[in-house]
Amino acid sequence: MRTFVFDLDNTLYPKEVGLWKVIDDRIEEFVRRTLGTDPVTARSVRKGFLRVFGTTLKGLMVNHDVNPRDYLSYVHDVPVEEMLSPDRELREMLLALPGRRFVFTNASGDYAERVLRALGVEDCFEEVLDIFFMDHMAKPGLYPFRKLLVYLGEDPGSVVFFDDHPANAKTAMNMGIFTVLIGEGKNGECADLILPSVKQLPRYLNFILSARGECDKNR
Structure with missing residues (x-):
């Protein structure tokens, strides 16, 4: 039996939905308003935060004493219910998985x-492990993954991790977690498995359950 850990945005629903783009725009707007600057400068500052701290939130907390709940409330004030709808296929796939299921996200719970409610899968997961669980030390850093394994009480080889971000996938894979990258891989990126959509998981489930986390760039 495995433990299945899923990222949220652009993983449980397709990137083409555009929800993350709306959030991303609000993040840049929050930075601009907090710094009282123009969009170009705000974008540059944000890139610096991402490079140094891994997330915009951590950079704002360290350099501008921003309250994380204020930030998350603002950037997540988006029309989720208008952009997502119940996904029966996703629900059936999740419920059929032979193991525990968690959401592991840099977003707020x-x-x-x-x-999850908009997708109709809110009861398919044991728990949501969010940015507060990570102590604001977001993926792709090592700390959230180490804390995840301790919390789950699992060895890396017993966990399957799904994420659309190559850097997150690479960190997990390097720790020995079997990693599935959702989306398209690029030269130089490596996950144990790359799938265009999480809903292709049933086709590869036997392979995943029998694998030991060795990177296979040809899959």
Whole structure:
């Protein structure tokens, strides 16, 4: 039996939905308003935060004493229920998995619950492990993954991790977690498996259950 851990945005629903783009725009707007600057400068500052701290939130907390709940409330004030709808195929796939299921996201738990309810899968997961669980030390850093494994009480080889972000996938894979990258891989990126959609998981489930986390760039 395995433990299945899923990222949220652009993983449980397709990137083409555009929800993350709306959030991304609000993040840049929050930075601009907080710094009282123009969009170009705000974008540059944000890139610096991402490079140094891994997330915009951590950079704002360290350099501008921003309250994380204020930030998350603002950037997640988006029309989730208008952009997502119940996904029966996703629900059936999740419920058929032979193991525990968790959501592991850099977003807030409140936002994650809204997304899960909109998709009709809110009861398919044991728990949502959010940015507060990570102590604001977001993926792709090592700390969230180490804390995840301790919390789950699992060895890396017993966990399957799904994420659309190559850097997140690479960190997990390097720790020995079997990693599935959702989306398209690029030269130089590596996950144990790359799938265009999480809903292709049933086709590869036997392979995943028998695998030991060795990177296979040809899959």
